[in-house]
Amino acid sequence: xxxxxxxxxxxxxxxxxxxxxxxxxxxxxxxxxxxxxxxxxxxxxxxxxxxxxxxxxxxxxxxxxxxxxxxxxxxxxxxxxxxxxxxxxxxxxxxxxxxxxxxxxxxxxxxxxxxxxxxxxxxxxxxxxxxxxxxxxxxxxxxxxxxxxxxxxxxxxxxx
Numbered sequence: 470x471x472x473x474x475x476x477x478x479x480x481x482x483x484x485x486x487x488x489x490x491x492x493x494x495x496x497x498x499x500x501x502x503x504x505x506x507x508x509x510x511x512x513x514x515x516x517x518x519x520x521x522x523x524x525x526x527x528x529x530x531x532x533x534x535x536x537x538x539x540x541x542x543x544x545x546x547x548x549x550x551x552x553x554x555x556x557x558x559x560x561x562x563x564x565x566x567x568x569x570x571x572x573x574x575x576x577x578x579x580x581x582x583x584x585x586x587x588x589x590x591x592x593x594x595x596x597x598x599x600x601x602x603x604x605x606x607x608x609x610x611x612x613x614x615x616x617x618x619x620x621x622x623x624x625x626x627x628x629x
Contacts, residue, residue, distance in 0.1 A: 474595060477517070477548040479516075479545070480510075481509070481545055482512070483544075485539070485541050487538065488538055491537070496535045503527070506562065506576070507527070509546035509558075510524075510582070513546040513548050514556040514582040517548045517551065517556055518582075521584070522585065524582055525581050529578065530576065530578040531577050533575055533576060534564070540565060541565040542563070544560055549611045550608045551597040554593055555594075556582045558580050559577070559607065560578045561576075561577050562574070562575050562576035581618075
């Protein structure tokens with residue numbers, strides 16, 4: 470497999486939210502949004518690794534505003550950092566009222582994936598080719614999140 474550095478892969482998904490996606494009050498379930506976030510992030514990670522990837526962690530997920538039935542939800546995912554076998558993606562979610570055209574940022578998430586080989590074992594992925602100041606800043610912030618995640622694995626909250 471070619472392990473030459475690659476620029477940050479991206480993915481965009483859009484979907485209209487339907488009554489089956491929501492509670493009786495017309496608010497879309499957080500789990501519905503989380504599933505879409507995982508899908509968009511996985512596509513970006515797949516594009517970078519050119520291998521199967523599996524979700525290992527949703528590092529953080531914020532719900533800033535509700536999403537309603539009838540909204541067009543758009544998810545923009547991009548790879549922010551790559552380590553030996555793992556890939557972090559940033560997924561930003563917007564909801565558009567397709568009648569008025571009003572767009573609002575509703576959620577942000579960081580999702581981590583591990584690339585797998587044909588036998589289902591973690592496998593190395595190409596490094597990330599960073600070219601812009603924004604890409605470098607995202608990678609630096611990802612490194613801080615990774616250190617926190619690793620520390621939490623060594624010392625779970627119930628042991629602190």
